Amino acid sequence: MEFVFAPAPAVAVPIAESADTASARERFPVRRVYCVGRNYAAHAREMGHDPDREPPFFFSKPADAVLYVAPGTTGEFPYPSRTNDVHHEMELVAAIGRAGRDIAVEHALEHVYGYALGLDMTRRDLQAEAKKMGRPWDVAKGFDHSAPLGPIHPVSRVGHIERGAIWLEVNGAERQRSDVSQLIWSTAETIAYLSTLFTLEPGDLVFTGTPEGVGAVARGELMTGGVDGLGELSVRVI
Template structure:
């Protein structure tokens, strides 16, 4: 097949392999889905009623992924056209088996693994879009807006149903909660999302952020973690 220009290389994320692994595998990314306001305290801090309304979703392009390798500090370029960029620490679900209209009872069978993620947000552009009733793409789907740690397969890490989720900025704690505090659990989120889209192997689901979101500036160091998945660090440049 002839192309008018060379196609972009596939977007992939490294797998957190055991030290004894003979090969290093990578997870090819298909789509990135994000759940909005999925912790009660975060819903309140954003000015919304945390009652258990149906979840809502937005998306990021696959090439928004910014890989953060184990033991290294990732670099997040401060985006143009914004002066109020926020961090949102999240548990990310990696889908290994696709499907539509998946039942919550069987949803975890579709999970390949879990990762640490940051949903970086141009909050000023998001607020303006909300006010005008416009889409959020410029606020959520910009370049490098999805810093992501290696994916931990379920076979090694198990399913992440509870455990601390936290984020520090310049060694000062900003976010802390427990994954068990998700308004919509991971199985429920997968089931509901699959009624809108046929999920595919390679899909990533950012499951929501706890309270304590806030702005960062160039030079800031963000360090976050989730029990069972370790931690990662990203510097704003």
């Protein structure tokens, strides 16, 4: 087969290192990036919405929106164009390792290969404009580098992350703090529902939602966040 130009390289995220040196060489190939909206009650309220348990809704980012940040390093997030209001949204990310459709909730976590720390960066002013005009959120959510991500931690090492603190600081000042147990739709429920809309495949990433405290960041500011058991993610806005 010949291509008219070279295909884009596969987006692949390293597996978190362990005592097994082989894991340091392994990569998780990213297929699709799904995000669930307003999945913490307090965040739904701060965005002006009723946090009642309505069916979850989703949006997507392209795979090449992933900006990998290695542990112990500080990633660089380029401030995007056509906006004056970029917001941070700290999230627990589930990495799918087994295909499925119409997955039962009680079996949903069997499809998770591992977990990662992620940031859903958002051009909030463009999102507000899109909402007002009844348009899609693509330009607000799916821009270049809009998904900073740490390494994938396999379930075989960290277990399933169903509770534990989730937090984010900007320049050392706390902005977001909650507990993963406060998700309106748990990771299992989110995956099960998402699988009724799309066939999930190995390589899919599911951003599970952000807690309250989202806010704007400016060039030069340092975002540091984490989830208990998964370390920290550090990203500077440039």
